[in-house]
Amino acid sequence: MSDSVTGQTADVIVLGAGIVGVSVAIAARQRGLSVILVDRREPGSETSYGNAGVLSSGSILPLNEPSLWSALPRYMTNRHAALRWDPLWATRNVDWVVRFLANAVPSRVRPRATALHGLIGASLKLHREWIVQADAAQRIRETGWLKAWRSDAVAPATAEQAFLADYGIESRLLDRQAISALEPNILPVYKVGLLHTQTASVDSPGGVVKAYARMFAGLGGAIRQSDIKAIIPDGEGWRVMLADGGMSARHVVVALGPWSADLLRPLGYRVPMAFERGYHQEFKPNPARSLQRPIHDVEASFLMTPMEQGVRITSGVELTARDAPSSFAQLESVVPLARGVVEFGDAVGQPWRGARPTLPDSLPMIGPAPRHSGLWCAFGNQHIGFTTGPATGAAIAAMIGGASPAFDVGPFAPSRYL
Numbered sequence: 001m002s003d004s005v006t007g008q009t010a011d012v013i014v015l016g017a018g019i020v021g022v023s024v025a026i027a028a029r030q031r032g033l034s035v036i037l038v039d040r041r042e043p044g045s046e047t048s049y050g051n052a053g054v055l056s057s058g059s060i061l062p063l064n065e066p067s068l069w070s071a072l073p074r075y076m077t078n079r080h081a082a083l084r085w086d087p088l089w090a091t092r093n094v095d096w097v098v099r100f101l102a103n104a105v106p107s108r109v110r111p112r113a114t115a116l117h118g119l120i121g122a123s124l125k126l127h128r129e130w131i132v133q134a135d136a137a138q139r140i141r142e143t144g145w146l147k148a149w150r151s152d153a154v155a156p157a158t159a160e161q162a163f164l165a166d167y168g169i170e171s172r173l174l175d176r177q178a179i180s181a182l183e184p185n186i187l188p189v190y191k192v193g194l195l196h197t198q199t200a201s202v203d204s205p206g207g208v209v210k211a212y213a214r215m216f217a218g219l220g221g222a223i224r225q226s227d228i229k230a231i232i233p234d235g236e237g238w239r240v241m242l243a244d245g246g247m248s249a250r251h252v253v254v255a256l257g258p259w260s261a262d263l264l265r266p267l268g269y270r271v272p273m274a275f276e277r278g279y280h281q282e283f284k285p286n287p288a289r290s291l292q293r294p295i296h297d298v299e300a301s302f303l304m305t306p307m308e309q310g311v312r313i314t315s316g317v318e319l320t321a322r323d324a325p326s327s328f329a330q331l332e333s334v335v336p337l338a339r340g341v342v343e344f345g346d347a348v349g350q351p352w353r354g355a356r357p358t359l360p361d362s363l364p365m366i367g368p369a370p371r372h373s374g375l376w377c378a379f380g381n382q383h384i385g386f387t388t389g390p391a392t393g394a395a396i397a398a399m400i401g402g403a404s405p406a407f408d409v410g411p412f413a414p415s416r417y418l
């Protein structure tokens, strides 16, 4: 039976139903295109499920910025909660490591911050619209994001505030008393705080992606659950091979997060992607000691977010192979420190592991694959993919439709690496 008989043809097939893929699918459907969204799992079950749920207005400075050099000696010991790395992985991926570090120079700060500022601004606008349209507005909190220092770290906090202010991003510097007034249920362990006032958060990132997927289905989009095996050029378009059949479309969008490189390799594209793995564990909240917003403990290197199921503690970065066995050392080292900030109960469920997909310049790829018509890249959203998914998707849909994206996509062109 041909695909047109089975109904498995569309203008656009989107591969991957994380926040990025679901966003591409919604935006393409809103442009009147027929869209099939494919994932082997339910929408929002992988990286887009386990993140810290911060919709960050201020994450315009990626990890590989100049201050990384002064932190490197501490990270080299491989005992720091912020960053662990696998020496064997580093040896095998020395090319990525060198390119990543080469971006941690002053001349690469402004161009990337400006690019990310455009992407983030457009994305937060869409999140705030879509979350209402998707009937999930109860999940978003407009209470900001608190970065907090245990030491007298006024200098880094004011430097960050000034940097953000240059981009029109608001924040408030807080002392110990102001932090207590803001978060009355935490113990007074922090001396300095910086409240990112325009940042929001959600109580279930996976729940938000699922709500967006329902919204896509409500717009007439099709969702198919299957393992994607290959993408093959087929005349003017593409054939997508699934574990249980095939589908055809004029356009295919690769939005497979940390798995994106796998399906592009047979087409001759070597995506320089590394995996900044991270973990979370949730704990039963103490209702008398609730948190109002996510807190990032800068010096202890963890994030703590009030979620639907409890307090979610997320760990720093583990640089290793995507599928290497889990190591819970970083997570285990920060949990006692988090207990010293706020009271919470026993663990809920098992620890979770995911991988932030990161390219050497910490900018995602958003745009056409350079050597194939109708093939689109939408991945590499590193630490802020939950924030930047909607505008990543909207930009791809705009380009497919021949329109201009809402922000400058030049710095995100896949051709810079492919």
Ligand SMILES: Cc1cc2nc3c(=O)[nH]c(=O)nc-3n(C[C@H](O)[C@H](O)[C@H](O)COP(=O)(O)OP(=O)(O)OC[C@H]3O[C@@H](n4cnc5c(N)ncnc54)[C@H](O)[C@@H]3O)c2cc1C
Residues within 6 Å of the ligand: 015, 016, 017, 018, 019, 020, 021, 038, 039, 040, 041, 042, 043, 044, 045, 046, 047, 048, 049, 050, 051, 052, 053, 054, 055, 056, 226, 227, 228, 229, 255, 256, 257, 258, 259, 276, 277, 278, 279, 280, 314, 315, 354, 355, 356, 357, 378, 379, 380, 381, 382, 383, 384, 385, 386, 387, 388, 389
């Ligand atoms: C610990 C941690 C904390 C984070 N905190 C934040 C935060 O607070 N704020 C923020 O903005 N970002 C955060 N992030 C980053 C963010 O979660 C990611 O950048 C984002 O979720 C990536 O989304 P995605 O859609 O690209 O990938 P994913 O959500 O991983 O989606 C990819 C999809 O592809 C599917 N797939 C893969 N291969 C196949 C195949 N062969 N066949 C079928 N389906 C396939 C998978 O099932 C998956 O659903 C965090 C990440 C981590 C790890």
